[in-house]
Amino acid sequence: MSSAEIDVILLSLKVAFWSVLLSAPLALITAYVLARKQFVGKILFDAMIHLPLVLPPVVIGFALLMLLGRKGPIGALLDQYFGIVFAFKWTGAALASGIMGFPLMVRAIRLSIAAIDTRLEFAASTLGASRLRVWTTITLPLALPGIVTGALLAFARSLGEFGATITFVSNIPGETQTMPLAIYTYTQVPGAEAQAIKLCIVAVLLSVAALAASEWLNRKADHHAQR
Amino acid sequence: MLSVDIQQRLGTFELNTSFASAAPVIALFGRSGSGKTSIVNAIAGVSRPARGRIAFGERVFFDSTTNLWTPPERRRIGYVFQDGLLFPHLSVNDNLLYGRPRLPRARPQIDSEKVIALLGLAPLLDRKPAALSGGEKQRVAIGRALLSQPQLLLLDEPLASLDGDRKAEVLTYIEKLRDQFAIPIVLVSHALDEVVRLADTMVLIDSGRVTASGSVDDIMSRLDLAPATGRYEAGAVIETRVESHNARYDLTRLSFTGGALTVPHVEADVGARVRVRIRARDVSLATREPQDLSIHNILRGTLTEIRDETGPIVDVRIIIGEAALIARVTRQSIDRLSLKTGQPVFALVKAISLDRHSVGYA
Numbered sequence: 001m002s003s004a005e006i007d008v009i010l011l012s013l014k015v016a017f018w019s020v021l022l023s024a025p026l027a028l029i030t031a032y033v034l035a036r037k038q039f040v041g042k043i044l045f046d047a048m049i050h051l052p053l054v055l056p057p058v059v060i061g062f063a064l065l066m067l068l069g070r071k072g073p074i075g076a077l078l079d080q081y082f083g084i085v086f087a088f089k090w091t092g093a094a095l096a097s098g099i100m101g102f103p104l105m106v107r108a109i110r111l112s113i114a115a116i117d118t119r120l121e122f123a124a125s126t127l128g129a130s131r132l133r134v135w136t137t138i139t140l141p142l143a144l145p146g147i148v149t150g151a152l153l154a155f156a157r158s159l160g161e162f163g164a165t166i167t168f169v170s171n172i173p174g175e176t177q178t179m180p181l182a183i184y185t186y187t188q189v190p191g192a193e194a195q196a197i198k199l200c201i202v203a204v205l206l207s208v209a210a211l212a213a214s215e216w217l218n219r220k221a222d223h224h225a226q227r
Numbered sequence: 228m229l230s231v232d233i234q235q236r237l238g239t240f241e242l243n244t245s246f247a248s249a250a251p252v253i254a255l256f257g258r259s260g261s262g263k264t265s266i267v268n269a270i271a272g273v274s275r276p277a278r279g280r281i282a283f284g285e286r287v288f289f290d291s292t293t294n295l296w297t298p299p300e301r302r303r304i305g306y307v308f309q310d311g312l313l314f315p316h317l318s319v320n321d322n323l324l325y326g327r328p329r330l331p332r333a334r335p336q337i338d339s340e341k342v343i344a345l346l347g348l349a350p351l352l353d354r355k356p357a358a359l360s361g362g363e364k365q366r367v368a369i370g371r372a373l374l375s376q377p378q379l380l381l382l383d384e385p386l387a388s389l390d391g392d393r394k395a396e397v398l399t400y401i402e403k404l405r406d407q408f409a410i411p412i413v414l415v416s417h418a419l420d421e422v423v424r425l426a427d428t429m430v431l432i433d434s435g436r437v438t439a440s441g442s443v444d445d446i447m448s449r450l451d452l453a454p455a456t457g458r459y460e461a462g463a464v465i466e467t468r469v470e471s472h473n474a475r476y477d478l479t480r481l482s483f484t485g486g487a488l489t490v491p492h493v494e495a496d497v498g499a500r501v502r503v504r505i506r507a508r509d510v511s512l513a514t515r516e517p518q519d520l521s522i523h524n525i526l527r528g529t530l531t532e533i534r535d536e537t538g539p540i541v542d543v544r545i546i547i548g549e550a551a552l553i554a555r556v557t558r559q560s561i562d563r564l565s566l567k568t569g570q571p572v573f574a575l576v577k578a579i580s581l582d583r584h585s586v587g588y589a
Binding site for chain 2: 119120122123124125126127128129130131137138142
């Protein structure tokens, strides 16, 4: 495997890692709100969260480009005041794939939070635990299997992200060219099928590993709870 | 002194409850769905009533007129839920220590070694809740509540989810904790034998309202409440002391203000206080002192009340000394013996009817 191909794989992993790490806290809060709270407009909010699951990724990418591009209303502000630029940077790729994986992560966490008996939290509070302590010692540990599953799903989804990424941050080798983009590029070049196939195999292996890890952790969590 | 006065609408159900008691063990008694759990939830602070006031001793937890509300974590009330509600991801030991006060200088009054010994938890400490039996879970739940150093302990149907043997086991532990720790207890129950065995004061709850409250003896001997306490189970409770044991026949003689009762052997020292429940259906009446009878317990008393009822069966109340008994007889017998209130009668109680479930250690 050439160093260019290894760079592509490492960049993909970096993008996926940061997209999951930064979207996880937001996904946790969103999942908690959806699982526990009732409010006006909840159905609409829920639909918004799930949009990336059903919209063509290119639409998300284009929307990001319009809003967060250097000339976009939010992008210009971020650049001017914070020096943060997403357009045509690997951070933009992480943002795009984070958004695409967000609904998957929210769904998994939401299910695990909904499965928690809220009376356990009452029990903790009658034992003197503050709301923060109830959250960190009861709610969070009991939701952990869902958080891990959601994070791994989002990680796998990020490794496969193509449409939103290429639309938003383009296909720049060494900066935004993740595995799917590199594979696409190789398929456009005559005689580069061998490289394309190598990367495809790596993509399959990584995805299978992520899914297997999530399954394994789930079983471990079940076993742990029953022992 | 625990005083509760709360109003709350829960769907079509309306809770409107008021009672106050300083008894060491207060029982909230009523059928399932009568609102008992809603009341303890409000005392614990798990749910907030619409209106009213809840106070324990000097501390007011809730007062809707001043908009006062103390959250559960600051009430220091131990709550043992019906199904234990142990934290499934923590070991028994970590469950027990969860509520341990966080201030290191505050020396706990209830120490964990004592609780672990009392409730027999030592062999369970490393296990996860999923590996415990129903009775063990309940014991851990009680221990966990105790170790949070509560000023008041709420037990919501602690025995309801258990089978016969486990019930007896946990009941014994609750008796021990009542006797060893001076923590007032509110016991929610729909089982009369538990209430009689454990409680001093009884609050009868029906459809979210208090229908009667008072000492267990008084409530149990009231004829008008017999339907509320259950037709089959209706009966009076008498406070007695162990006078002597008869080893040859394995019997125990219990004395009370109106005389003495002979019952199958009771596991208690001479002089110990023992509470006996005598079911109305186990008491017969005679107008003259009977002779040559197999029945041991013939008690002389005065008939004070005949429950005015249609139907073949009538409950009557007899005062014996300071105690009261209920007898269940046919209406035909009332007429045949021409029984009237104020009349002296003899109450006949078979010793055999006083099984171990009828006898509690007060």
